[in-house]
Amino acid sequence: MRIKKHPILGSLEKKKEVNIVVDGKMLKAIEGEPIASALMANKIITFRKTRITKEPRGYFCGIGLCTDCMMIVNGVPNVRTCITPVTKGMKIETQTV
Amino acid sequence: MLTTDVVVVGGGSAGLAAAIESSKAGAEVLLIDENARPGGQLFKQIHKFFGSRRHYAGIRGFEIGRRLLEEAHKNEVEIKLNTIIFGILGNKIGIVEDKTHAKWLKAKTIIFSCGASEKLISFPGWTLPGVMGAGAAQTIINLHRVLPGSRFLMIGSGNVGLVVSYQILQAGAEVVAIIEALPKIGGYGIHASKIRRAGVQIAVSHTIKEAYGKDKVEAVTIGALDKNMNLVPGSEKRFKVDVICLAVGLKPNIELPLMAGCETMFLANLGGQVPIHDENMETTVEGIYVAGDCAGIEEVSTAIESGRLAGIAVAEKLGYLTKNEAYDVKVNLREVLDELRGGPFGMQRKYAKQQLIRRAAHLKGV
Ligand SMILES: Cc1cc2nc3c(=O)[nH]c(=O)nc-3n(C[C@H](O)[C@H](O)[C@H](O)COP(=O)(O)OP(=O)(O)OC[C@H]3O[C@@H](n4cnc5c(N)ncnc54)[C@H](O)[C@@H]3O)c2cc1C
Numbered sequence: 423m424r425i426k427k428h429p430i431l432g433s434l435e436k437k438k439e440v441n442i443v444v445d446g447k448m449l450k451a452i453e454g455e456p457i458a459s460a461l462m463a464n465k466i467i468t469f470r471k472t473r474i475t476k477e478p479r480g481y482f483c484g485i486g487l488c489t490d491c492m493m494i495v496n497g498v499p500n501v502r503t504c505i506t507p508v509t510k511g512m513k514i515e516t517q518t519v
Numbered sequence: 520m521l522t523t524d525v526v527v528v529g530g531g532s533a534g535l536a537a538a539i540e541s542s543k544a545g546a547e548v549l550l551i552d553e554n555a556r557p558g559g560q561l562f563k564q565i566h567k568f569f570g571s572r573r574h575y576a577g578i579r580g581f582e583i584g585r586r587l588l589e590e591a592h593k594n595e596v597e598i599k600l601n602t603i604i605f606g607i608l609g610n611k612i613g614i615v616e617d618k619t620h621a622k623w624l625k626a627k628t629i630i631f632s633c634g635a636s637e638k639l640i641s642f643p644g645w646t647l648p649g650v651m652g653a654g655a656a657q658t659i660i661n662l663h664r665v666l667p668g669s670r671f672l673m674i675g676s677g678n679v680g681l682v683v684s685y686q687i688l689q690a691g692a693e694v695v696a697i698i699e700a701l702p703k704i705g706g707y708g709i710h711a712s713k714i715r716r717a718g719v720q721i722a723v724s725h726t727i728k729e730a731y732g733k734d735k736v737e738a739v740t741i742g743a744l745d746k747n748m749n750l751v752p753g754s755e756k757r758f759k760v761d762v763i764c765l766a767v768g769l770k771p772n773i774e775l776p777l778m779a780g781c782e783t784m785f786l787a788n789l790g791g792q793v794p795i796h797d798e799n800m801e802t803t804v805e806g807i808y809v810a811g812d813c814a815g816i817e818e819v820s821t822a823i824e825s826g827r828l829a830g831i832a833v834a835e836k837l838g839y840l841t842k843n844e845a846y847d848v849k850v851n852l853r854e855v856l857d858e859l860r861g862g863p864f865g866m867q868r869k870y871a872k873q874q875l876i877r878r879a880a881h882l883k884g885v
């Protein structure tokens with residue numbers, strides 16, 4: 423969920439919106455925000471399943487250290503979505519391998 | 520190969536302050552940060568800072584960041600962003616620019632101000648999406664303005680747990696409880712009273728037993744601890760939450776100093792393994808310095824002053840300041856640091872810092 427009003431930070435500035443495709447579904451994101459932020463704004467919390475036991479993983483450290491948030495981005499696997507900015511038309515897929 | 524007087528690794532409050540001082544003295548300084556913007560922790564901190572008036576008390580973190588950046592630009596510090604340091608080989612620094620180009624730089628001196636990372640605890644269900652570091656929650660909420668959920672449980676009542684809990688409320692979500700394993704609240708009284716006034720319960724002597732959920736966190740069980748830290752049978756409570764934040768402490772990022780050969784020592788009051796440094800912030804490797812949280816977890820004010828101290832010491836080492844010129848400034852900065860390490864929390868850190876300096880003197884045979 424986006425935080426529209428904030429007592430200290432004020433109202434959410436209008437920033438450039440772009441479309442991204444997440445597991446085949448078109449979603450709105452803000453250009454330049456981390457992919458993880460765009461996903462969570464769209465209430466997507468589960469980013470990948472572990473390779474062997476298929477356990478769910480998501481956003482954990484937020485600074486590119488833990489690799490829990492990895493997804494397939496424009497065909498490239500193991501992309502850390504917490505530190506990778508959204509670009510227009512980006513194709514994002516849940517990683518299960 | 521490019522050779523620079525000083526490479527500063529990490530552009531948070533400590534790194535910026537160090538770069539400003541070295542550059543002011545005439546040294547050629549390159550500041551490197553892996554993030555897209557400098558400032559480190561500062562731009563996530565929307566609360567008013569504690570500290571003395573001289574040290575930005577009552578000023579919000581992002582405002583301190585803005586001022587430091589201005590000063591850095593005025594003093595012509597070269598800042599290289601989106602650049603990761605992957606290795607240190609003697610005085611050579613391996614970097615990756617924009618995730619694609621790897622290359623080596625040479626530095627006469629290096630200042631590591633690469634901050635800290637969050638500590639973790641594990642429990643059944645801790646890998647479920649929705650369990651995250653308190654700092655990670657703070658980043659997504661304050662910097663990117665997205666709430667990862669609506670009902671939060673905070674584990675840990677240190678300053679980070681208390682401050683981030685309050686910021687979760689400000690963002691419009693609910694903090695169901697803050698739990699703390701120790702019998703007393705870890706953070707400052709002012710932060711604790713503020714969050715209590717907002718109606719959040721702080722349960723001391725409580726821990727998390729398990730997090731539940733299919734694809735993400737849906738519920739949690741907490742329980743009381745007896746004085747031997749064992750779970751009191753029958754004290755368990757289960758409730759619904761969708762985010763569990765871990766605020767169980769920070770530890771210095773020492774990977775790069777270790778790669779450079781710096782010796783460390785374990786000091787619980789400074790966050791764990793800390794690079795040993797002398798009273799000039801120089802490590803056990805000549806020409807390599809540390810500052811800020813990387814040299815022991817403290818606060819912004821101490822990060823800034825320790826950064827300035829390292830910056831001055833480096834300028835002196837390189838001959839940009841004479842011994843006499845550097846002396847007065849260094850003595851003054853050390854006095855300020857001493858003053859900042861007051862109060863029951865500060866005293867413990869002051870003592871730990873003294874241990875580091877004594878160890879450095881011993882190793883250097885001074
Ligand atoms: C929630 C919270 C609340 C706080 N509240 C207060 C408060 O009220 N008052 C107070 O005084 N202090 C507070 N602090 C503490 C304060 O923020 C820190 O002590 C201070 O910011 C440390 O500064 P630093 O420059 O050492 O590290 P940081 O600000 O963390 O900067 C480190 C920088 O190094 C970079 N880096 C790391 N590794 C690499 C690498 N390999 N290559 C390139 N760059 C790298 C990082 O990207 C980062 O920019 C708070 C901290 C937190 C988490």
Ligand code: FES
Pocket residue numbers: 480481482483484485486487488489490491492502503504505
């Ligand atoms: S959340 Fe840890 S690497 Fe992205």
